[in-house]
Amino acid sequence: MRKRTLKRCLTAFWWITLVFLYLPLAVVVLFSFNASNSAASMTGLSLRWYHQLLGNEQIMAAFGNTLVLAICSSVIALVIGCLIGYGMYRHRHRKLGWLIVLIYLPIVLPDIVFGISEMAFFVQFHRLTGLLQPGLGTMVIAHVTFQIPFVALIVYSRFVGLDPTLFEAAKDLYATPVKRVVHFMLPTIKPALISAFFLSFTLSVDDFVISFFTAGPESATLPIYIWGAIKKGVSPEINAIATLMIGAVAIAAAISLLFSRKNQHSRKRQS
Amino acid sequence: MSTNNIAVMGRSQGMVREARHLLFTVAPGALWIVIFLVLPSLYLMAVAFMSNGPYGLPQMPLSLNSFKQLAGVGFLGWSPGNLYTLLRSLWQTLVATGLVVLVAYPLAYYITICRAKWRPIMLLLVVVPSWTNQVIRTFGWMNLLAPGTPLSNAAEVLGFIPPNMGLYPSNFAVTLGLVYNFLPFMVLPLYAAFEKLDTAQVEAAQDLYARPARAFWHAVFPQTLPGLLAGIVLVAIPAFGMYVIPELLGGGKAMMLGNLVATQFSGGSNWPLGAAGAILMLIATFIGLFAMRRIGKRLGGGEEVVI
Amino acid sequence: MSKHTKTAAAVAFCSLLLGTGAQAAEEKLYLFNWTEYMDPEIITAFEQKYDVEVVQNYYNSLPEMFAKLNAGGASQYDIIVPSNYYVPRLIETGLVQKLDHAKIPNLANVKEQFKDPSFDPGSAYSAPYQWGTTGMVYNTDTFPDAPNSWSLMFDPKVNPDYPFAIMGDGQVAIGAACGALGKPYDCNTLDSWREAAKLMIETKSRDNFSGFTDGTPALQQLARGVTHVGMSYNGDYLYFKGEDPKAFEHLAFAIPDEGAEMWVDSMMIPSGAPHPDLAHKFIDFILDAKIGAQLSNYNYYASPNAAAEPYLDEALKQPPAQPTEEEMKRLRFTPSLEGEQLQTFQQLWSEVQAR
Numbered sequence: 001m002r003k004r005t006l007k008r009c010l011t012a013f014w015w016i017t018l019v020f021l022y023l024p025l026a027v028v029v030l031f032s033f034n035a036s037n038s039a040a041s042m043t044g045l046s047l048r049w050y051h052q053l054l055g056n057e058q059i060m061a062a063f064g065n066t067l068v069l070a071i072c073s074s075v076i077a078l079v080i081g082c083l084i085g086y087g088m089y090r091h092r093h094r095k096l097g098w099l100i101v102l103i104y105l106p107i108v109l110p111d112i113v114f115g116i117s118e119m120a121f122f123v124q125f126h127r128l129t130g131l132l133q134p135g136l137g138t139m140v141i142a143h144v145t146f147q148i149p150f151v152a153l154i155v156y157s158r159f160v161g162l163d164p165t166l167f168e169a170a171k172d173l174y175a176t177p178v179k180r181v182v183h184f185m186l187p188t189i190k191p192a193l194i195s196a197f198f199l200s201f202t203l204s205v206d207d208f209v210i211s212f213f214t215a216g217p218e219s220a221t222l223p224i225y226i227w228g229a230i231k232k233g234v235s236p237e238i239n240a241i242a243t244l245m246i247g248a249v250a251i252a253a254a255i256s257l258l259f260s261r262k263n264q265h266s267r268k269r270q271s
Numbered sequence: 272m273s274t275n276n277i278a279v280m281g282r283s284q285g286m287v288r289e290a291r292h293l294l295f296t297v298a299p300g301a302l303w304i305v306i307f308l309v310l311p312s313l314y315l316m317a318v319a320f321m322s323n324g325p326y327g328l329p330q331m332p333l334s335l336n337s338f339k340q341l342a343g344v345g346f347l348g349w350s351p352g353n354l355y356t357l358l359r360s361l362w363q364t365l366v367a368t369g370l371v372v373l374v375a376y377p378l379a380y381y382i383t384i385c386r387a388k389w390r391p392i393m394l395l396l397v398v399v400p401s402w403t404n405q406v407i408r409t410f411g412w413m414n415l416l417a418p419g420t421p422l423s424n425a426a427e428v429l430g431f432i433p434p435n436m437g438l439y440p441s442n443f444a445v446t447l448g449l450v451y452n453f454l455p456f457m458v459l460p461l462y463a464a465f466e467k468l469d470t471a472q473v474e475a476a477q478d479l480y481a482r483p484a485r486a487f488w489h490a491v492f493p494q495t496l497p498g499l500l501a502g503i504v505l506v507a508i509p510a511f512g513m514y515v516i517p518e519l520l521g522g523g524k525a526m527m528l529g530n531l532v533a534t535q536f537s538g539g540s541n542w543p544l545g546a547a548g549a550i551l552m553l554i555a556t557f558i559g560l561f562a563m564r565r566i567g568k569r570l571g572g573g574e575e576v577v578i
Numbered sequence: 579m580s581k582h583t584k585t586a587a588a589v590a591f592c593s594l595l596l597g598t599g600a601q602a603a604e605e606k607l608y609l610f611n612w613t614e615y616m617d618p619e620i621i622t623a624f625e626q627k628y629d630v631e632v633v634q635n636y637y638n639s640l641p642e643m644f645a646k647l648n649a650g651g652a653s654q655y656d657i658i659v660p661s662n663y664y665v666p667r668l669i670e671t672g673l674v675q676k677l678d679h680a681k682i683p684n685l686a687n688v689k690e691q692f693k694d695p696s697f698d699p700g701s702a703y704s705a706p707y708q709w710g711t712t713g714m715v716y717n718t719d720t721f722p723d724a725p726n727s728w729s730l731m732f733d734p735k736v737n738p739d740y741p742f743a744i745m746g747d748g749q750v751a752i753g754a755a756c757g758a759l760g761k762p763y764d765c766n767t768l769d770s771w772r773e774a775a776k777l778m779i780e781t782k783s784r785d786n787f788s789g790f791t792d793g794t795p796a797l798q799q800l801a802r803g804v805t806h807v808g809m810s811y812n813g814d815y816l817y818f819k820g821e822d823p824k825a826f827e828h829l830a831f832a833i834p835d836e837g838a839e840m841w842v843d844s845m846m847i848p849s850g851a852p853h854p855d856l857a858h859k860f861i862d863f864i865l866d867a868k869i870g871a872q873l874s875n876y877n878y879y880a881s882p883n884a885a886a887e888p889y890l891d892e893a894l895k896q897p898p899a900q901p902t903e904e905e906m907k908r909l910r911f912t913p914s915l916e917g918e919q920l921q922t923f924q925q926l927w928s929e930v931q932a933r
Binding site: 007010106108117118152202226227 | 289292293295296297299300301303304305307308309310311312314315318374377378380381384391392393395396397399400402403404405406407408410411412413414415451454508509511512514515519529532533536542545546549552553556560
C-alpha cells in the first residue's frame with residue numbers, strides 16, 4: 001500500500017520534472033509563431049519571423065559557419081581521437097597515466113578558462129607570426145581540442161568490449177596491417193565511430209563559450225548570432241532560429257532512439 | 272648463446288616497433304592537446320604574473336599585482352567586491368548542486384523502477400533538452416521569467432517579488448537556470464548506480480530495520496554514492512565556472528567568477544587580473560576533482576567514480 | 579573511414595576552399611560598427627560604386643569594441659566607429675592608423691566645430707560620423723510628473739518600486755551617478771568617483787534595479803515594459819519610435835538638469851586594416867553631402883557634416899535630435915582617461931560590477 005503511494009508520488013514528480021525540462025523550449029517554439037513582437041502574450045499565429053529569417057544574410061551565413069565548423073572539426077577529431085583510442089587500447093598495459101590526464105584535461109577545464117586561454121594564445125601567436133588569425137580556422141582547432149577526448153574514450157571503450165582473440169584471428173586472416181585496419185578494425189568499431197562523430201557534431205553545435213572567444217569577424221555561428229541578438233534586445237527572430245535548432249535536436253533524438261532500438265534488436269538476435 | 276641473442280634482438284626490435292606504434296597512434300592527439308590547450312593554459316598562467324598595461328594588456332615586468340587585485344587590494348585600498356563574487360559563485364554552486372541532487376535522486380530511482388522497455392526513452396527525454404544550445408535554453412527561461420509573464424505575476428501575487436519586477440533578472444533566476452542546465456548530468460550517473468543496486472541487500476535491510484528511512488539510509492544510499500559523487504563532479508565543476516547563465520539571467524546583480532574573469536578580457540580592462548581569476552578557477556576545479564577521487568577511492572569505487 | 583564521413587570531409591574541405599576562393603575574387607570592406615547605426619541602402623550604394631562587398635559586424639558598447647580590437651581585431655577590420663573618449667586610448671595603444679587626408683577630400687564638408695576636436699587634434703586619426711546625446715528615457719504613464727533628473731533612477735524616494743536599468747558602460751554610468759549627486763556629468767576626480775561608485779553599489783542592491791543594459795537594448799526593454807526608466811541615445815530613441823510608434827507613445831527622452839553626455843562617433847582605421855585604401859574611400863563616401871544627410875535621416879542622429887545641412891529632414895533640426903541651446907550648456911563630453919587614471923577607474927568599476 002505504502003509502496004503504491006510512493007510510486008504514485010514519483011510518477012507525479014516525473015511529469016512535473018518533464019514540464020520543467022520542456023517548458024522553456026516550448027515557450028520558445030510557441031512564441032516563434034507569435035504574430036506580434038511581445039514576450040508576454042500570444043496575439044495570433046504567423047510565420048513572419050521565419051520569413052524574416054530567410055531574408056537575413058547574416059543568419060544564413062551563421063548557419064553555414066555552424067555546419068562547416070561542426071563537420072570539419074568532427075572529421076579531424078574523429079581521425080585523431082580514433083588513433084588515440086586505439087593506441088590507448090593496444091598499450092593499455094603500459095603506464096599511460098600522463099596520457100589519461102592529458103585526455104581528461106579538455107573535459108575538466110572550465111569552458112571559460114578553455115576559451116580565454118585559447119583566445120589569448122591565438123592573439124599572441126598571431127601577433128608574433130601572422131598565422132592563426134581568429135576565424136573559422138581557430139574555431140576548428142579549439143573544437144577539435146575538446147572533441148578528441150570524447151572520440152578517444154568512445155573508441156577505446158569499444159575496443160575494450162571486444163574479444164581479444166578477435167585480434168589474433170584478424171592477424172591470421174589479413175597479412176598486412178593496412179588490410180587489417182580496412183577489413184577488420186574499421187568495420188568492427190563502426191558503431192563507435194558513428195556515435196563518436198555524432199557526439200562530436202552535437203558538442204560543436206552546442207558550444208557557445210569557446211566559439212565566442214575564438215571567433216573572428218566573419219565566423220559567427222548560430223549560437224554567437226543568437227547571443228548577439230539577445231544582447232541587442234531583438235527577440236522574435238531569435239525564437240524562430242532557436243525553434244529550428246530545437247527541431248534539429250528533436251530529429252537527432254528520434255534517430256538515436258531508432259538506432260538504439262535497432263542495436264538492441266540485433267543484439268538480442270545474436271544471443 | 273646465439274639463439275638467445277636473436278631472441279633479445281627480436282624482443283628489442285618488437286619493443287621498438289611497439290614504441291613506434293604507440294608514438295604513431297598517440298602522438299598526433301597528444302601533441303594537439305599539448306599545443307592547443309596545455310601551451311595556451313600555461314601562457315594564460317604566465318599572463319597572471321605579468322603586470323597590467325595601461326590599456327588592459329599584459330606587459331613586463333613580472334608582478335603579483337593581479338593576485339593582490341583579485342584579493343581586493345587595489346589603488347583604493349581593500350574592497351570586498353571580488354570576495355563577494357567568489358562567495359556568490361560558491362554559494363550558487365552549492366545551492367544548485369544540492370537542488371539538482373534533490374530532483375535527480377527520485378527521478379533516477381523512478382526510471383529504474385519503470386518497465387525496462389521505457390527506460391531508454393525516459394533517459395532520452397531527460398537528456399534531450401541539454402542537447403539544445405545553452406544560449407537557447409537560457410533564452411527560454413528569460414522568456415518565461417520576464418516581468419508580466421504568468422510565472423512572474425504568480426510570484427508577485429504570492430509576494431515573492433516586489434511589484435512590477437520579474438523573476439528575472441535575479442539570483443533566483445540564475446539558480447534556476449543552473450539547476451535546469453545540469454539536471455541531466457546528475458540523473459545519468461545516478462541512474463547507472465540505481466541500475467546496479469543489489470536488491471538482495473536492500474531486502475535484507477528492509478527486514479532488519481523497521482523504518483523504510485533507515486533501510487534506505489543503510490542499504491540503498493551507500494550503494495548509490497559512487498554515482499552521486501560522479502554527478503556532483505559533473506555538476507559542481509562546470510557550475511562554478513558558469514558564464515552564460517549569470518550573464519543572461521543575472522542582469523549584473525549575480526556576477527559569478529566566470530563573468531568576473533570574462534569581463535577582464537571582453538571588457539578590455541585587465542588581462543592579468545582575468546588570468547589570475549582563471550588560475551583560481553583551475554585550483555578550485557582540481558581540488559574538487561582530487562577530493563572526489565579520494566572519497567571515491569575510500570568508498571571502494573576506484574577509478575570509475577570520476578567520470 | 580566510412581563512406582559517409584568521407585563525403586562529409588570532402589564537402590567540408592570544398593566549402594572551406596570555396597570560402598577562401600570567394601574571398602580572393604572580390605575585395606571586401608570589414609565595417610565594425612554600433613548596432614542599428616547604418617542605413618543598408620548606403621551600404622548597397624557603396625558596394626555598387628566600388629564593386630566591393632561590405633561585411634558588417636556590430637558591437638553594443640565601446641568596451642566590447644576595444645576588447646575585440648585588442649584580441650586581434652585590429653588586423654581584421656577596416657573601419658571602426660568609436661566615440662570621442664575612446665579615441666585617445668586607441669591612438670595611444672597603436673590600434674589605429676593615421677588618416678591620409680589627401681584621400682578624403684570630403685573632409686572639407688565637416689563642420690568647423692568638429693574639424694579640430696579636443697580628443698584628436700587636427701583630426702589626424704579620425705573623421706566624424708554622427709554626434710548625439712545619451713539621456714534618460716522613461717515611461718510617462720508610470721511617471722506622469724517625473725522630475726527632469728537622474729534621481730528617477732538613483733533616488734529610492736523618487737522611484738521606490740519601478741524597475742530601471744543603467745548603462746553598462748562604466749564611464750557613462752558613473753557620469754550619471756555623479757549627476758545624481760549634484761556633481762558635473764564629466765566628474766573625474768577620485769573623490770567624486772568614489773562617492774558615485776558608492777551610490778552605484780547602493781543602487782545596485784535595490785530591488786527594482788533590473789541590471790546593466792547597453793543603450794540600444796535598453797530601448798527594447800522600455801518598449802516591452804520590462805523597465806520603466808533607462809539610459810539610451812537620442813537617435814536610437816527616435817529611430818525606434820519611428821519603427822513602432824505605439825510602443826513608444828508613452829516613452830519620453832530627457833536630458834536631465836544635472837547634465838548628460840554628448841558624444842561624437844568617429845570613423846577610424848585600425849592599424850592592421852586589411853584594406854586601408856578602401857577604408858579611406860568609405861570615409862570619403864560617408865562624408866559626402868548627400869550620403870551624410872541620408873545617414874542622419876535614416877538613424878536620426880545630428881550630422882557633423884555642414885554640406886549635408888540642406889538635405890536634412892525637419893526632425894533632425896529639433897530636439898531631441900538637435901538639443902536646444904539651453905540643453906547644450908548642460909551637455910559634456912565623457913572624459914578621456916589615460917594611464918594610471920584609467921586603471922584606477924577600471925578597478926573602481928570592476929568593484930561596482932563584482933559587488
